Amino acid sequence: MTTNLVEAAAARRAELVQALIDSGDLTDPAWQAAFEQVPRHVFVPYFYDHTGRRISAYEAETRDQWFDAVHQDRALVTHRTDGTATSSSSQPSLMATMLEALQVEDEVGMKVLEIGTGTGYNAALLAHRLGNDSVTTLDTEPDLVTTARARLTEAGYEPRVVLADGTYGHAELAPYDRIIATCRINSVPPAWVRQLTDGTGTDAGQILAPLGNALVRIHRTGPHQAEGRFLPGGAYFMPLRHDTADGIPTRRPALPNSKAHHTEVPASALADNAYRFLLSIAEPHLDWQYDLNADGKPTAARVWSPDGAIATLHPDGTVSEAGPRSLWTRLEDSYRIFTDHDEPGPERYGLTVDNNVQRVWLDTPDGPSWSLRT
Template identity: 80%
Template sequence: MTTDSDLAQAATVERARLVQSLVDSGDMTDAAWREAFERVPRHVFVPSFYDHTGREISASDAGTRDQWFAAVHEDRALVTHRTAGAATSSSSQPSVMATMLEALRVETDGTGMKVLEIGTGTGYNAALLAHRLGSDSVVTVDTEPDLVTAARARLAEAGYKPRVVLADGAYGHAELAPYDRIIATCRIGSVPSAWVRQLSGGTGTDAGQIIAPLGNALVRIHRTGPLRAEGRFLPGGAYFMPLRRDTVDGVPTRRPELPTDEGRRTEVPASALADNAYRFLLSIVEPDLAWQYDLTQDGKPAAARVWSPDGAIAALHTDGTVSEAGPRSLWSRLEDAYRVFTEHDEPGPERYGLTVDDEAQRVWLDTPRGPSWGLLT
């Protein structure tokens, strides 16, 4: 890869290999999205990233160039922006991107379907949308000025010109509304009412739709009224940077003081903490938890500390007891969720749904009349 031409040729080969692996794994089934992933050069949008130690891996550094090139053509998320030492933006895992884009159910039938993306980031996802729908059909917003500037330049370099807007994504972009689809590439705790208002009307499959990471999974909802929407979660997990960041990674930067009281028995085993289905429910019941683990030799949790932004903390010990401190009993909330989880045959995200209206938002299990949990809006 001594010249730009050599780099482009090598990248084309590696993109084809990556896309084939996504097809083989079942993460990509739509031929039109396959063509977009094969054509849009991810390496242009990710000229550098940070590894788990915080070291920058860059195309412009001869010492890390080969590592950079390999990583941008792997199915992995890459941290691309840090603020005060914390990860604040990333290039999402391609398999998750493919899942979200296919779930968006876009059409290129000449009707001029318009998409709003919340969270421009590197601009890579906006480029994929623009390749599929045309640049005039894509609006993307981000709140970080330096990210917006860089994304505009990289999109232009790759030959795409969607509308890139510096704005708070929680408010969408009313100027160009309504949108047939809204896709968020950042985690939300509830659906902003502005997004529902800016969706196009219609009924059934013609109604405007939103797909977004809510908690630890993806939810797809469709508009059912002026301020109403409803839908279900998709199978599997999804882990994204939050839409807004009031503290580092959405939780206190310091762990509260550990509890010192004598532990009590708990029905939640340490093994449940590694169960993605149970952890999804926790991400709804108690968003923004922070965790520390003690692991067994085979990498499974043996003990843990967990705390919430309000300073409540619980410690699960290796003897199966738990102790707590802070303003409330945090572990009791985890126990309540575990009882629902086990009593309903350990449901995965696909068994949950979401109802949004102008008064409240609720996540429910199996049907809107099943167990449910309100979201903070």
């Protein structure tokens, strides 16, 4: 690494941090210092653009493009499996939001478990703030673990990097004051709750994770219980597991040729992040294709689920369906709740975990609710 690169990278990090401060995404001075000091370019020496082309620090024709991208507020795909993106370096503004929402304290002995090491960049930020001994990070991919460990060492950080299935946490070093997942989950693994520290109120161990299309923060309320609320805004992450039901798009079934019927769900709702959050809870694992107008707004769509159910929303506001169930009925039911409750955003929802029973609820635990599969 040349002196010129180090100096240039430091200057660009300072610019990025100032942009995150100006946008309101980065407010804590301790996290500001971490983002200024931890070199993202070390952890992302290459990435893949939307065409699948590799943009690398090691190739003269892409080096400048790489250097600009790693110092911008962009998510960057860093790992592909059979042509599908399976790991990425998250958007720095979202990382800053999550780290501040983690509510860590600068005290000796606070322990954090990170689920989803990825590039190692987030683990480095945690280690910079809390110290190497306070951070354990794990990933299920051997090549990601090996590479992240090497890049952490290169950048001057040595948190524990463990090869393990994040579903089961890491009981060996439990309990943890905080568990943060940098991968999407569809329910909270029970092991995570068991591995949190005891306590009451803000002293209880906490989990912060992307569930559906938003972030949820829950605190332990008992040996197998936890409760909390979702945070405002969206959060789009790679899934904890990559299988045919989660993460890798399923093959689209044959388009329906049944008689179309009218629907009250407008095409515009499909671009509404608040409605799409509810769908991510009520009907996870959906795949979508859209027809867009000149303004990039949906005018028609195809949506299907792994069980083979498919629906087509036509430009005239009608829907045709095929498969083992009426998928669009689920979307209509969700839309009815959405409109009847004044189009709530994620911050109006909460989550209760009680042993193997998990429910997302609207406004209060007694409000409309959706059971999660565990």
